[in-house]
Amino acid sequence: MIKIAPSILSADFANLERDVKAVEAAGADYIHFDGQFVPNISFGLPVLSSLRQKTDMVLDVHLMIDQPERFVEDFVKAGADIVTFHVEATNHVHRVLQQIKLSGAKAGVVLNPHTPLSTIEHVLEDVDMVLLMTVNPGFGGQAFIENVMPKLASLAQMKADRDLTFEIEIDGGVNPETAKLCIENGANVLVAGSAIYNAPDYAEAITSIRQGAAV
Numbered sequence: 001m002i003k004i005a006p007s008i009l010s011a012d013f014a015n016l017e018r019d020v021k022a023v024e025a026a027g028a029d030y031i032h033f034d035g036q037f038v039p040n041i042s043f044g045l046p047v048l049s050s051l052r053q054k055t056d057m058v059l060d061v062h063l064m065i066d067q068p069e070r071f072v073e074d075f076v077k078a079g080a081d082i083v084t085f086h087v088e089a090t091n092h093v094h095r096v097l098q099q100i101k102l103s104g105a106k107a108g109v110v111l112n113p114h115t116p117l118s119t120i121e122h123v124l125e126d127v128d129m130v131l132l133m134t135v136n137p138g139f140g141g142q143a144f145i146e147n148v149m150p151k152l153a154s155l156a157q158m159k160a161d162r163d164l165t166f167e168i169e170i171d172g173g174v175n176p177e178t179a180k181l182c183i184e185n186g187a188n189v190l191v192a193g194s195a196i197y198n199a200p201d202y203a204e205a206i207t208s209i210r211q212g213a214a215v
Contacts, residue, residue, distance in 0.1 A: 002210045003189045005030035005060050005169070006202075008051075010193030016047070017054045019197065024057050026202035027210075030082070031055065032171070032191045035063040035075065045071075045078045052079025060189075062110060062171065064137050065089065069096045076103035084108035084131045084169075087119050097126050108166070112137065113145045117155055127166045129189070130155060134182075135172030144173025149185045156186025180212030 006028050011019035020031055033048060052059065061080035065071060068085035069092055075083055083100045087093050087109050100107035108129030109120050113136060120130065132152055135142035155168060169189035170182045179190050192209050199205035 001188070002183060002212075003029035003167075004196075004206050004210055005032040005189055005191045006196045006206075007032040007034065007171070007191050007193035009034050010197040012197075016051060020051060020055050020057070023196060023202055023206070024055065027206045028057070028196075030058045030060040030189065032193075033059055033061045033080070035061060035065055035071075045074055048075065048080065049078040058082065060084075060169075060191075062131060062191075064110075069099060072096060072100050073103045076100065076105040080105050082106040082108060082129060084110045084129055086110045086112065086137075088112055088115055093120070094123055094126065097123060108169075110137075110171075111151075113148050117151060117158070121158070124158060124162060124164060124166065129167045129169055131169040131171055131191075132187075133172050134170055134174070134178070137172075142173055144175075144178040146178075146181065149181055152182065152185040152187060159186070174209060176208040176211070176213055179209045183212045 006023040058081045059079055060082045061075050063085045066089045068090055072083055083105050090096055097107045106128035108127050110131040112133050132148055134145050134148045167189050168187045170187045171191035174190050174192040175195040190209055196205045
């Protein structure tokens with residue numbers, strides 16, 4: 001099943017509850033929440049905690065912070081169901097995964113477009129999700145980096161070869177056309193921001209992305 005995770009980075013910050021409930025009603029599976037990142041600060045713990053009180057949807061929290069080990073437990077306490085963090089941001093990947101799981105959430109790793117799969121091969125048995133960035137993180141509305149697709153295909157093959165069950169998520173520039181490429185290469189969770197929140201019909205946009213084609 002292809003899951004759709006609208007990114008609230010593209011929602012109306014003054015009406016997050018409304019916009020979260022709108023995509024939930026339109027058929028979204030997860031809510032994608034971007035933690036703080038330099039140079040563009042997006043959301044922090046108070047916003048996550050507030051959202052947790054307003055929705056029962058899975059909150060998929062992508063931490064874009066240096067030394068995530070300092071904060072992962074706080075994000076789980078604030079309501080995260082899934083916490084992913086950048087391997088580029090810590091020297092203690094396995095330890096951070098353990099921290100997240102011991103705190104009660106699912107744990108995953110994130111790779112920037114240029115970061116090779118070799119950086120996570122040793123922890124694939126320990127993750128619930130691998131998120132591949134198809135833009136450089138920090139800003140919404142960037143163009144999809146298609147040359148991440150061979151890395152996606154390789155990751156999907158590693159997953160199959162090892163008989164693992166982690167989810168493969170794609171974040172950045174996802175729309176119905178790029179979603180088709182992602183699905184064909186092995187992704188099963190697609191983060192979409194402007195392609196959903198800028199659409200006149202959220203349900204139609206979500207269906208189009210899930211199917212990898214316009215409806």
